[in-house]
Amino acid sequence: xxxxxxxxxxxxxxxxxxxxxxxxxxxxxxxxxxxxxxxxxxxxxxxxxxxxxxxxxxxxxxxxxxxxxxxxxxxxxxxxxxxxxxxxxxxxxxxxxxxxxxxxxxxxxxxxxxxxxxxxxxxxxxxxxxxxxxxxxxxxxxxxxxxxxxxxxxxxxxxxxxxxxxxxxxxxxxxxxxxxxxxxxxxxxxxxxxxxxxxxxxxxxxxxxxxxxxxxxxxxxxxxxxxxxxxxxxxxxxxxxxxxxxxxxxxxxxxxxxxxxxxxxxxxxxxxxxxxxxxxxxxxxxxxxxxxxxxxxxxxxxxxxxxxxxxxxxxxxxxxxxxxxxxxxxxxxxxxxxxxxxxxxxxxxxxxxxxxxxxxxxxxxxxxxxxxxxxxxxxxxxxxxxxxxxxxxxxxxxxxxxxxxxxxxxxxxxxxxxxxxxxxxxxxxxxxxxxxxxxxxxxxxxxxxx
Numbered sequence: 453x454x455x456x457x458x459x460x461x462x463x464x465x466x467x468x469x470x471x472x473x474x475x476x477x478x479x480x481x482x483x484x485x486x487x488x489x490x491x492x493x494x495x496x497x498x499x500x501x502x503x504x505x506x507x508x509x510x511x512x513x514x515x516x517x518x519x520x521x522x523x524x525x526x527x528x529x530x531x532x533x534x535x536x537x538x539x540x541x542x543x544x545x546x547x548x549x550x551x552x553x554x555x556x557x558x559x560x561x562x563x564x565x566x567x568x569x570x571x572x573x574x575x576x577x578x579x580x581x582x583x584x585x586x587x588x589x590x591x592x593x594x595x596x597x598x599x600x601x602x603x604x605x606x607x608x609x610x611x612x613x614x615x616x617x618x619x620x621x622x623x624x625x626x627x628x629x630x631x632x633x634x635x636x637x638x639x640x641x642x643x644x645x646x647x648x649x650x651x652x653x654x655x656x657x658x659x660x661x662x663x664x665x666x667x668x669x670x671x672x673x674x675x676x677x678x679x680x681x682x683x684x685x686x687x688x689x690x691x692x693x694x695x696x697x698x699x700x701x702x703x704x705x706x707x708x709x710x711x712x713x714x715x716x717x718x719x720x721x722x723x724x725x726x727x728x729x730x731x732x733x734x735x736x737x738x739x740x741x742x743x744x745x746x747x748x749x750x751x752x753x754x755x756x757x758x759x760x761x762x763x764x765x766x767x768x769x770x771x772x773x774x775x776x777x778x779x780x781x782x783x784x785x786x787x788x789x790x791x792x793x794x795x796x797x798x799x800x801x802x803x804x805x806x807x808x809x810x811x812x813x814x815x816x817x818x819x820x821x822x823x824x825x826x827x828x829x830x831x832x833x834x835x836x837x838x839x840x841x842x843x844x845x846x847x848x849x850x851x852x853x854x855x856x857x858x859x860x861x862x863x864x865x866x867x868x869x870x871x872x873x874x875x876x877x878x879x880x881x882x883x884x885x886x887x888x889x890x891x892x893x894x895x896x897x898x899x900x901x902x
Contacts, residue, residue: 505627583867601679646856652690664837694851705840
């Protein structure tokens, strides 16, 4: 999905309904004063129930409601004195380098459109590092999973209603159509997201968290089952093959748990298999994408052609990208592959840095899993679920570019991975417990609960 096809992304007019503005202001105040562990609640709520059509445009800068909320998030850190030293890792460095590289390359390529790439960098750095500062304890990750389940359940019901009636209840907020898209007689639910594929992608990429909750006891176990059902409803109602494949790969990742000690051999084996298939097949191996489908009228062949065209036109975009891909082939102006989009908008270096972020994230999950080898089963599965969610995102990037609020779930996942990867093993934490700096607001809440 190309963001330039949507007026609500490129339109330089402010559009804010009284309801949208009121809800956003309430969430902004909540973000300022909620205890740290629950400060993420407004971010998740706005992600699940606010469209990107609500925006304020100032000097050519497009401030969606989520971007405004991020400003209040950073104000909270300053107000409560919650800035702290974080242990930097490769994900942090590569993510900043990716944002800088993309901004510089796009500024050279499209000097009149620097505001767009500045917004991308703002989304990246603002969301990721806000979460890095807010996440401090191992239990914070579980809290995020619980909160997501509580929000995804009502969201799934609204998207199921849309699938049954063809009417999107989020249309009054702007940015999404009132009448749902129909393909091959199937209604494709979109909800508050930028496209039905993106709506289904959100459900597919959070499914793993709820599967991990199932390994806990009591209410968490029940909440995990409810969240899993809700995520499945979202994927099913979107009627899109991309999210369905992302969900399938997330489930496969959990099925690989017994092979957790042999993941390196498995990865090399899969790479070798891809090379062999590329040799014996008449067409390149990526054309397998066009042969596999879940729902009718899938556009997998379009995505395979886009990858093929990007490889054949490497000399055109490797430096700082290319202003258009329309001449690459039929309807290839629609850059539906997020990997290809990195190169198209930022050149080869930006693509490499993006791949480095994904690669280092997988590595961090592996190290965190090994460090927790002696911990309870649910804690190991929590870490494994982050890897499964990362795989779901990596698969989704083949079929869709994130141009809506899905960037929040993506950077939140990276922050959760970085957070767990930098925590000390439980044995060290017991021997030398870390001093956690608490804000005065946290102390007030603790005193009120005693």
